[in-house]
Amino acid sequence: MNKKNQKDVYGPIVTKKDLHKANYRWLMSVETYNYETQQGASVAYALSPILRKIYKNDDDYVEALDNHFQYYNTQPWLAAIVLGACVAMEEKQGLAAKTAINDFKVGTMGPLAGIGDSLLMTMIPTIMGSIAAYMALQNNPFGILLWGVLIAIIFFLRMHCFEFGYRQGSKIITEYGDKINYLTEAASVLGITVVGSLIGSVISVTSPLKFQFGKVSMQIQPMLDKILPQMIPALLVLLAYKLLKSKKLSMTWVILLFIVIAMFGAAFGFLK
Template sequence: MADVKVTPKLDNKTLTKSFHRWFWGALTCFSQEHMQTFGYMASMLPILRKLYPNHDDQVKAIQAYTAFFNTNPMLGTVIVGVTASMEEARADGKAIDGETINDMRAGLMGPIAGIGDSLIDGTLIPILLGIALGMSTGGSPIGAVFYIVAWVAIAYFGQRFLYFRGYKFGDQAVSFLVGKQGAAVRTAIGVVGSMVVGGVLASWVNVTTSLQLRGADGKVFLNLQQKLDSIFPGILTVAITMLCWWLMSKRHISAIWTMLILVVLSFVGVLLGVFNPGLKY
């Protein structure tokens, strides 16, 4: 006897409402103790209300989502979609309980966070900012408008795509993100990101020295910047960039402390005559 096909109990309206709650409220009541726990619970409320008409069943089902949760909010959308699919299967009588759902969430939030933080925060956002900076030459507001529109569009439609793919394909959607295909996509995006950041560096960062050595007659016999340009143009810019990379990547110093270090180096350099800010008093 053929298996009877069970009609899905979740409609597009319910799924969209769940997605919107995650998109707008993933960081609801955010704290170091709970992180995204309450945002996750809020996104699952429409799902549970649809699947469990009885209030007591809703209370029992939501216990699976009270555990700590924290991941990249953008790519983490796929986990919420997978959860919706699993919750639907549980309500349909499949051998899935709250512990199984919570184990899935706990197992995925770490890998998704690592991928999302490097892909979104470390690659996509710098690419968009690099393009926006290039469009802002001369004080044009077009760059700022571009970044706002592009980021909102990518964030919304990208997360929506991931949510519904997670619901439709379940753990197969996650396998793409953490598998070989996902790794190839991340590598390609990383290469593009490096090119954009390199272009921004060459266009917007310019470190030069004003240090000059004079003889007894007061004439300059060594202009350090001219000598460096004849050997390796832009070498000071590269050196400062590599210093920042070393501080943040190897020494794990935050961006704020790195900027403070640069301020101190600039201040000392001006006092010693190594740098000339061109200020007149």
């Protein structure tokens, strides 16, 4: 690719430098993690200088910020690619693309978390961690050094994700057009499958309840497991889903309700 082409990829408003800076601002990623909007506040923090450049008018700027303050949660390293693509959409279409941007972000959350959490956050630490640990036990820091080099390489790549996402993002919009709709639909399928597996694996609440019939004591959890493994987590998600869907309770109240249930569960011993 020649130099001129490379330059045309950016702009008219957003420069390569803006995007490069956004990589560093997005390091905020999980630092604002909360049970209501997860990483939403960090997305707003990361994008705010770029959004300010795109939206000169205060009202538009606030509307765009509020769009990004919404719920967002995925593996942050890969998220930078999606957020870079969002910048491209935002620059080209402005607030008209507000809903599309959020759909795109939400639709890619599941797949990115699935790939990122298993590959980057589990596989690498398991492999490199066991190598580094076994060598460290023999008083040899070489394994740690090796892992450190890999971490440095990944960090270097991470600090270019916004630019990469932006370039791909403009391409997706300008060249592929409605392919993005098919992609979003396909991504939703992948995302929901992964979310389903999260319900079956991440939440690990069980019940230690026991019933005593004379001399025979019967534990509840093995019975539940025979009917449906991971039944309590599935019911908890269903309960939260229904409560949030009905809009009778806000996210904050659902969270408080769950904390109260957890405290009661611990105090009276029906949850573990």
